[in-house]
Structure formats: C-alpha cells, structure tokens
Amino acid sequence: MKKRIPVGVLAGTGAVGQRFVQLLADHPWFEVVAVTGSKRTAGRHYGECVNWVIPGDPPPAVADLIVQDTQPDLDVPVVFSALPSKQARELEPVFAKAGYAVVTNASAYRMAEDVPLLIPEINPDHTQLINNQQANRDWSGFIVASPNCSTTSAVLPMKVFQDAFGLEAAIMTTMQAISGAGYPGVASLTILDNVVPHISGEDEKLEMEPRKLLGSVNQNNVHLADIRLSAQANRVPVLDGHIASVSVKLSRPAEPAEAIEALENWQPPAICSQLPTSPKRPLIYRHEVDRPQPRLDRDTENGLAWTVGKVRECGVLDLRYISITHNTLRGAASGSILNAELLVVQGCIKM
C-alpha cells in the first residue's frame, strides 16, 4: 500500500479537529491534504491561525496547508467532520450528496434511520445501511457517525452483557471530562472545586444512542434494541476520560464472577484485526477495587481501550460496573478514524 488516501478535516481548527489532524499525521492509510475552517481562518496557513490547545505542535505538513472554506470542493474522497452540530446538520448532507464519504463525530445525523451509528467493535455490520442511505437520499457519498463520547464510555460492557445474558435496562451516572466540551468550553470558574450535574442534551443521548448501537439491522433498517435506559450526566474537573457508573438489569441474572468472565473472554469481531489502529486489547478488566480511574487508565492502548472494573451485585437491578474511555480519542477522533478504517476494509471507501 504505497499511496495514502487523501482526506480532509472539516472544522480542523477546533479542538476535535486538532485531534484529527494530530492523529492522522502518521496514519498508514490516510493523509490530511485539506483542512477547512471558519471565515476567520479560511485563506490563512493552518499553522498560523490555529489556536493549538493540545500538547505538542501542529504536524508540519498540515501547518503549511491553507485553511479552506467548508465547501464541497476539496480534492479528497473522504472527509472527517469535526463540525459543531448545527453546521453539521446543514453541511454534512451537502458533502454526502457531492460524493464524499463523511465520517463524522457530530451528533446531527446519529439517530437518522439510514445513517450507521458505528463502533467497529460493536456493530460493524451496520454499515450496510449506507446502501439504503444513498438510495433514499439520492447521494453518491454517505454519512457514517460516531456516538457521543459518554455513550461510548458506557456501551461496550452493555454489548458484552447483551450477548451473554440479554440486557433489559441500564441506569447510568456519568462523570465527564472538560475536554468533552471543546475549547473554550467549560469556564474554569464554573468547574474548579465543583461538579456540574448537567451537560446539555447528554442525558437524552445516553438514553437513546446505546439502543441504536446495540440494535439490529434488517432489510436496511435499524431496529433499536429494546432496552430501558436512564442517565444523569455530570461534568467533573478532569481533563480527559469519561467515567460511567452503571447498574444493569439482565434477561438472565448472572453472578458477578460470570459477568467478569464474559468481559475478560470477550473478543471483538474478527474484522477489527484488519484495522491498523485497532487496539490489541479493546476491553481491559481491572480487578483492583479502586480502578478504573480516568487519569491512570485513559491512555491505555493509545486511548482506544475501554477499561472496566468494579463489577458486583446491584441491590436493586442485577449488576453494577464502572467503565471509562478517553473521550476525545476513543470517544471522538480516534473512534471516527477507526470507523473510516472499517469502511476501507469493507470497500465503502476505496484505496
């Protein structure tokens, strides 16, 4: 594989966009050759107009690019979208119609019936919705979405329990990092020495997205999984790493030991082994009573692992657990890149 697929990053100057740019710098299959931005930045060199908020510096090759308007005249077949939700709603269909593969992290089309809401480890078969999507909408391109970062943190153990025991209900309380709000995002005066029990729209996403991720695809439609969900999202003074504290009701009650065994024995779908950035161990179960912790566990497997712990009996439902993921890596940019890799392997994106 000599030549990399040229890709663009929509809203590449924002916090999530920067993560895409950083992570794709040495990617074996993709090469960033276009970056779009706002009116303030369009026409200027990326390296000069970006307010780089993550450690390190912009990769030199991208720093030299001229930021473009977010219009479908980029000379690439694939775009990664870090657009804010409102712009995504308007612009992503424009790109999809114009033939681009739009791999998005935005929430705008996550729950659209014909848009795959995708985590390769969980539902790689959902990409079959793309055919339907293109037919329905008369698009030559398509949109594939990643779930919300808090959904991501909670959902993999649900998948494992669904497969092993059946899953009927889950009650979630999350503790979410400030980087999930982008930049400038949460004011320091708001969050230092504090917890804010509200993130706009987050409870609703947590109560809906897992049903699609854990649903089935049949005749090109998604059937949402029949799982009752309840969520309370909280912002905590942590830089990166979302924590989900979850109680689940199973179809077939299981002992904690059985559930831990299911987690430890779980294997991702075989296709994941073909994705170049796929983590070796996507799910790590820790037996220490005080793990997982966001600062100690968020970077495991380059920030692509779920770290799970504290599986034990729930006095009200069946089991409790704690799960964490890195919200801007697994839960955002890296997750979308993994989705794009899956689309390459499945032939939806051509090398």
Add this chain to the structure above:
Amino acid sequence: MKKRIPVGVLAGTGAVGQRFVQLLADHPWFEVVAVTGSKRTAGRHYGECVNWVIPGDPPPAVADLIVQDTQPDLDVPVVFSALPSKQARELEPVFAKAGYAVVTNASAYRMAEDVPLLIPEINPDHTQLINNQQANRDWSGFIVASPNCSTTSAVLPMKVFQDAFGLEAAIMTTMQAISGAGYPGVASLTILDNVVPHISGEDEKLEMEPRKLLGSVNQNNVHLADIRLSAQANRVPVLDGHIASVSVKLSRPAEPAEAIEALENWQPPAICSQLPTSPKRPLIYRHEVDRPQPRLDRDTENGLAWTVGKVRECGVLDLRYISITHNTLRGAASGSILNAELLVVQGCIKM
C-alpha cells in the same frame, strides 16, 4: 439561659475535631472546656500543637486549653466524638459507661440496634432507644450517632418520598469531596485531574444506614425500613460537598411535578424549631437545570441545608434526583451538634 453546658471534644486536634471546636466557639448552649488528643499532643496547648487545616485560626479560648488524654476523667457531661472508627469502638463505650453523653460522628456504633442513628429532621423519635441502650448495657451515659456524610447527602429526599409515596428501592452514585477523608486523607497525586471510584466501606454504609434512618422504632427496637439499596461511592477533586445522584422506585408512582411539590412543601418535625442552630430552610429545591452544585450550594444555611434538584422521570425506576450537602458540616460536625441540641430539648442532656 445564662450558663452554657461544658463539653469536651474527643480527638479534637483532627480535621473533624477542628470543625467541632470551630463551630462550638460561639454556641449558645455548649462551651468547649476540654479537648483530647493523641500521645503526641496530650499535655500541650491546643493552639500550639494543632495543625489547623481549615480557614481562620483556632478560637482563642480553646487554643489555651491543655490537650488531654482520651480518658473518661473530663469534667464535662457531654463529649463530641471525632475519634477514628477503631478508637471509637474501644473508647466510646468507656465514656458512655462512665456516664457521659457521647454524641459521635464515628461509624463504630451506628448500626448497633440500641444506638440511635440520628438526624433531627428525619427521625428525632429514635432517641427513645437510649433507655433500652442504658438498660441493655448497664450504662449511665449513652451513645448517639450521626450517619455517614454520604448517607446524609442522599437521604432527606428519600424520607420525603417515603412519606409521600412510599419508597421501595434506590440506586445511588455519589461524588464525594476530599475533606470527607480527613487530613492528610487523599493524596493530591491521587485525585488531581482524576476520579477514584472507591471509598473504603462507603458503599456498604450507603446501602445500610438509610434503612435505619428511615426505619421505625417500636418497643425500643429499630425496624429497618424495607428498602433495597445499591450504591457506588466516588471521590472527586472537590474540597467540600457530597453529591448523590439517585434513582428511586416508589410504592405509588408519582409524576416529577408531584415529587417536586412534596419536596417544596416538606416541613421538618416541629421540635426542630427549638434547636438553636437548626436551619430555617433545611431542604431547598432548585429548579435550574444545572443545580445543585457543591461549590455554589454547600454553604447554604451555614452548611446545614440539603439542596436538591433535577427531579425527573427515571426510564428504569420511577424518579431521579440530585442532592447535595456539606459533608463536614451537615454531614459531620454540625449534624452532631444539632443532635446534641435535640438531646437537650428532649431532656436526655440536662442544662
């Protein structure tokens, strides 16, 4: 009331002990005339050997006291105990046997059948257990305990719902302040930019103590309330203020509006109005979507209020809510002082 009741503070040099000393400095009914400490501090002036970790300075009258051994030879009828659990287990009975009223914040005897676990706003009648306690154990004094600070944060809305609708189950996730661990307590390297999903023994307390607080006393025995409980306690980088995120199952399902009305109309037992430090509004319901927050709400009513918010439907059980209290005030020292005031009004402590 001209003369104040002389009191002692057991383990008065520790973090909770300092709170007792500070809060009692201008108390209308109690006057600290004795402070006990460890071998390191006994025999020295309090003001000189205390490592004062809260804002301000030790009250001058206490600063001049000589720290004593924790032995029942203090010339006071009442002692406030800030002893660590293990010492409390050994020493509190010694004081009770010797005739002292032991008002404790320690966990050692909280679940003992004949020891009142007391919050004046919730179960002031539980003090009738004292008779039984003295008879059972052949004590001339007695022990009265405050609940764990995380239990306190979660429990008042439970009481309101129990009275209004009946309460069958509660699933709790707490986010607890570092001051709950005392001093030095949690290492900064452990908690900065982090959350720790474990506090030793806390889940168990959260799953048991509310059943006693919400239980009934009959013929001098406590009948634990028949409520299923499930808890996950977490430590967060917040100085003061514990948050409980709770889902409840009611006997008679209620709409959120009905539940909010119950909270807003709730009145503490009449006897509370006779306690000098009793808050005017012990329960404050906030309608903002992002409240309560520990930093903004913990100090309300001198740190003695419960601030509750976010009552809404739970997709799995019946209702969700968020409740916060100040863990070292309402949840520890101030709560115990309120207990002592109740004991005075009820005649268990003589003026």
Add this chain to the structure above:
Amino acid sequence: MKKRIPVGVLAGTGAVGQRFVQLLADHPWFEVVAVTGSKRTAGRHYGECVNWVIPGDPPPAVADLIVQDTQPDLDVPVVFSALPSKQARELEPVFAKAGYAVVTNASAYRMAEDVPLLIPEINPDHTQLINNQQANRDWSGFIVASPNCSTTSAVLPMKVFQDAFGLEAAIMTTMQAISGAGYPGVASLTILDNVVPHISGEDEKLEMEPRKLLGSVNQNNVHLADIRLSAQANRVPVLDGHIASVSVKLSRPAEPAEAIEALENWQPPAICSQLPTSPKRPLIYRHEVDRPQPRLDRDTENGLAWTVGKVRECGVLDLRYISITHNTLRGAASGSILNAELLVVQGCIKM
C-alpha cells in the same frame, strides 16, 4: 444616618458587578437602586437575566430592579463602575461630565494624571486631585480609580517599607486566581493542571501602578515614586486570591526582623477608622513558614486584609516577602466601596 445614598452599578450583571451588588446589599451608607447592563439584559429584571456566578443568590431588592442602559440618566449621585476597560474609556467620562461620582474598578483612567488611583490605607490624600480633574476637564462629577488586583496584592508591604526604609526597586512574580479574569474568563482546558505565565497587560500595570500609589501629590499633580519595578504575572488554578512573591531593594538596608516589626507596627491612616467596612487589621503578618496561602487567608477580615509572610533576606536585593489579598474583594469590588466611603468622609460625596 437614616437614609442611605442611592447608587448605581455600571455593568452590574458581570462578575465584578455581581460582587458590587452582593457587597452593597447591606451597606450602611449606600443602597443600590440602579443597575446597568448590555443590550441583551437592558429592560429585563436583574434577577432573571443575571447569570449569577458567585455563591448565594442575588439580593432580592436588586433582583427586582429593571436593568438599564449604561447612560447618564440614572437617578443616583454615585456610580460604581464594573465596566470592561474599553467601555469604561468611553462611558466613564460621560458620567463624570454629567455630574456623577464615578468610583471605578476599570483600568481605563488609572494612570491619568488628574485621576486619583486610590487605596484608603495607602494614599487617601490623593483625592485632592479631584479638584484639578474637574477644572481640567470641565466636569461636575469625577472619576476615582482602584488599582489592578495584582498591584493591590503586592503594594501594601511596599508602602510600609517605603515609609520605614525607603524603597528603590521591586521584582515581582505573581500567582493570580482565575476569578481575576471575570466570567467566563479562563477556559478550564487552559488552566486545570497548569500555570499560564501571561496575563494580558498585567506586567505593565504591576510595573507602573505602584509608582502612582506610592507617589506624592503636590500642587494637584501626582509625582510618581522613583521606584524601579519588574513583574511577571502568572495565572494559577486557584479560585480567589492573588499571591505576590516580591524582592525589594531598600534605601536603607534593613534586617528581616526590623522589616517584620515595621509590618506588625504599621497603622493605617487615621481616617480609615471612619470607614464602615474598613478592616480592623488591614495588614496581618503570619510567622508560619508556609503562610500566607490564598485559600486559607483570602477571606480574612471579610476579604479586605493583606496577609504577609516569609520576610527574609534576599541574596540579591535586600528583602523578600510574600503577600496575598482577595482579588475580587480587596482587589476589586470591596476596595472600590472603601474608596467611596473615603470620598463620603472627605466630603467629595455628599450624604
């Protein structure tokens, strides 16, 4: 004194404006009867449009006020200005010309030759510049300014040393709280687990304002004190309280013990005793090796004290010290209120 002076707060909905509103709620001499705001808020009830970012709630009397445009048609003789610098530059002269006493916290006119830059404990005589200011500018009102909050934290020990030993130079490094940047101010992603060695314009203010505060007024002109100054301002993850780490060169070298004695014996000008919110002990010297600390010392004397410590030999200049003040109280709103009180006592504002 039966009737309070009606006052207005310019930009009363911002973070500093909120402090004015809160602090003036129970003021013996002043009563807030007018609040101005931006176009977004003008015409609405203060209590409804303010995004209250400090603990507690807006005082009911002010919550009921209708926010007005920032125009000189307020029915009050005195306005406290919390305007941003750019608006202050334009609007404060309009108010002064229209006859208002403008007591400002903004930087716009601090260094104007005929505007007093005022701290009652340091240079109460500088108000004599008002006559000149009114004559020069043909104003019936006037402007009196408070210094920058970081200047305030550093300057009182300089004053004491200037009086006792003569002061030739000072090298300052500050560690400043996030509340100094207002709301939303510093992004949490910027400052959590971090220090930012830059606050726009702050080094320049620190290197200039102390020279005016410590200067003399003669024939209605200010003579800047001849002191060489060098400053590095840093933002640290602290909510409130600015720290200045200072090395000074004296005209007459002094031993640390002598300098500490000067600090401990220092008395504010006699007129300060007539100001109702004047702290009893404006300067507190702490002998502990690890004090002052912002969290432990910022609230001393209702946030109006300077807490100073660690006076010792400087191996390069003469002496080092650490000084802290509460930046939004002593260094902003409370400081300006104290200035207004001084103007009342001096007859510049009529009761």
Add this chain to the structure above:
Amino acid sequence: MKKRIPVGVLAGTGAVGQRFVQLLADHPWFEVVAVTGSKRTAGRHYGECVNWVIPGDPPPAVADLIVQDTQPDLDVPVVFSALPSKQARELEPVFAKAGYAVVTNASAYRMAEDVPLLIPEINPDHTQLINNQQANRDWSGFIVASPNCSTTSAVLPMKVFQDAFGLEAAIMTTMQAISGAGYPGVASLTILDNVVPHISGEDEKLEMEPRKLLGSVNQNNVHLADIRLSAQANRVPVLDGHIASVSVKLSRPAEPAEAIEALENWQPPAICSQLPTSPKRPLIYRHEVDRPQPRLDRDTENGLAWTVGKVRECGVLDLRYISITHNTLRGAASGSILNAELLVVQGCIKM
C-alpha cells in the same frame, strides 16, 4: 552491544523508584535486575507489593523480581538511588565503598566537595571529581548526584547566559508540581484551590546548587561559581512540571534579542550526542507570549527538554525569563539515567 549492564534500583517501590523502573524497561544499555525496598516490601514480588502511582503498569520483567533489602549484596555494578535523603546519607556511602557506581537522585551528597553534581548538558567534565572522591574516601565505587528538580528547571538558561554574557545574580520564584513531593506527598486538602509558598529545604537548594553546576573543576576541586542567588519555591496544583520565573544580572548587559539568540544557538557539549536517551533538542525557545506552560511543554522530548520563553528586559536587573522542565523526568529519574549514560561513555562505568 549485545548485553545490557545489570543495574539495581534502591527504593524502587517509591514514586521516584517507579519512574526509574519504568524508564529503564526498554533501555538499550541498562537492565533492571534488582530492586530494593523497605522491610514491608522486602521478600515479596515487586509487582505485588508496589503501589504503582504512575500511569500504566509495572514492566513484567521487574514485576517478577523479589524486592531485596537495601544492602550492598546486589549482583550489579550500578545502582540508581531513589532513597529518601536520610537513608541516602547513610546507605549510599556503604554502596560506594563496596564498589558500586551509585547514581543518585537524593540530596544527601549533592554539595559534597568531591561528589559530581551533574547535568550532562551543563558540566560533563565534573565527573573528573570521581578520582578524588575515591582517593579521599578509600572507595572502590563512587557517588554521582543529580540536582534538585527545581534547580534543574532554572539552571540551563543560566548556563547559556553565563557562557554568553557572564552571570552575576539571579532572583528566582518557582511554581512546582505536586509530584515533586513523592507519594503520598502533598495532601489534596492542602493544595486544591491553593498555592503553598514553602517547600522544605528547597529555597536553600535553589540558592546553592546552581553555583556548583555552573562552577569549575580544577585540580579535582569544585570552585563554586560566584553568582548571588535568591529563591522562593512555591507548590502549585499541577501534576508534573516545575516552572522557574527568573530575573538575572549579567556581567555584560544584553538585549533580549541577543539573549534569545544565545538560547536558540546554544548547543550541548558534543559528548551528549553519544548518550542514547539524550534529547535532540535539549533547549527549546518558544516565542508565544503565554509559553512555556507545564501541561503543554513538560513532555517535550520525552520529558527531557527545557522549554524557555518570555525573555525580556527586567526593570531592576537585566533580563527575565521563564523556564520549565518535567520534574520527575528531566528533574529526577531521566536526568539520573542520562548521568549514568555519560559515565558509561566516559568509561567510569564499564559495559
């Protein structure tokens, strides 16, 4: 180079010891085959008794080692010492006498006349003191020390300025990370929302160690550089990365531009290029007004770089600057490993 040099880590279970273990896991020249610990841990498997406080897990090869007593019966020629100062004072000479090369991070012998205080980029020639040390003390082994982590952060720009312009004096204020205090180190109740202007012994080290590092070695004696130093060390709520805010007096005054040029053109001694973990760019000058920052810059060059910025005129001395380094990497474990590599290249440690 087929075989790696077997090494031991003294006090390998502590926070600094863990860094040594982690960093040496894949070292091309050294291999950890022995770890010592306290009585509590000796005799147990490292992986089982260590309370691992840094991200990731103990390297498997070391996890399987049995922790040994800290006695000179380890079967290695080289030991890295992470001993606490008091134990280092007693035990390091025992190891040196017994023939070990003791590469230490402890403070005990840093200022001993015949012990090299070493940073390869600054004074690699100081290792010639080893001969004298062995002769003086009748040792077959030797001790080589790293400076204090705060000294390290401040000193490289001093070296550059000393060489370019001559250096007469420096006034330093540091802002130091909590990891510098080890584990458990600083209590979270002490440092959250706070700054502590005191670190025991640190001011003294900052005022002495740079004089040795910048001194000259002549006839096997160190001549301390004749530089006046003044320091104030502060603890700030930052995980890793020490900041030094420094004003310097030069022998020959220089413009900021000239000083920046000196920093940017500075090259480490040629021998550094032979050290396998030597950073490509040990000194990085950043031109942004708000850099360096600990969180953004501490990990540059694997945590081995000095990042410097804000060189500008000092209104009192000549120039100011800000410098940061990673305190547990450059300022501790990685710095010592670099010292050991230098000793290999110089032949003091034999491959």
